Amino acid sequence: MNPIRIKAVCFDFDGIMFNTEDVFEEAGTELLAKRGHELTMEVRRGMTGRREEEAIAHLIEQLELSDTIAELRKEARETFLRLLEGRLAPMPGLFELLELIEGSGLPKGVATSSDRAYLRNLLGRYELASRFNSLMAAEDVDRGKPHPEIYLKSAAALKVDPAEMLVLEDSENGVNAASAAGAYAVAVPNRHTREHDFSRAHFIADGLGDRRIADLIDR
Structure with missing residues (x-):
């Protein structure tokens, strides 16, 4: 005891x-597919548990994306909220x-x-x-x-x-x-x-x- x-x-x-982590995975997969990348377990591990801006900054750094944090944040939110409906x-x-x-x-x-x-x-x-x-x-x-x-x-x-x-x-x-x-x-x-x-x-x-x-x- x-x-x-x-x-x-x-x-x-x-x-x-x-x-919601299920929906985050779907949103991230969709987001990165448009940019020719995959959402790997290692990338997700560095993002999970962090604040949104810090997680997106980590994503941009790891995959060397050309998006700004603000651009990717806006698209990620819109994608997530669209996928969330009916799945929460x-x-x-x-x-x-x-x-x-x-x-x-x-x-x-x-x-x-x-x-x-x-x-x-x-x-x-x-x-x-x-x-x-x-x-x-x-x-x-x-x-x-x-x-x-x-x-x-x-x-x-x-x-x-x-x-x-x-x-x-x-x-x-x-x-x-x-x-x-x-x-x-x-x-x-x-x-x-x-x-x-x-x-x-x-x-x-x-x-x-x-x-x-x-x-x-x-x-």
Whole structure:
């Protein structure tokens, strides 16, 4: 038994709460095909978990694209939103886990590298925004993941020590950010992130319904 007592839970958003990483993959594949490139696992690994502008800058640098960040960002957003309609779905076990956390009386938050308008848009489709005590987005930090700033601010907003906050992350950048903040980082990979380096996570979960996550909350 781990002696840590969890007093708050913080979720990453894309790939943890919703299947948006599937849509990002389709959008990126379409975007790069127009430019004669493929969206490789290595390129995606460097982008996942980062703020939009930083992820696009990484893409341009890695593939030596001639687009500006602003141009590619605009096209990427339009492509993503077009593909998102009719495909958005919660990740398996999300609602059951939210109910467990709420039944335990623990505060919970979201800490995403995506912008606030996008976060509220998607949460609003499932009437979820009001169920969280804290919503941290790209605009709330000066430095994005893997820097720990967003998780330090989340812990402060949830009024707990970072070491008492359980963080659920699907990416290497996200886990590293949570770990650097001193939080209890748990990796919950999806098919896009299974090959990431999660050596800084306390453990790698088999989805949101993993009994080990429930045990941390129930303790």
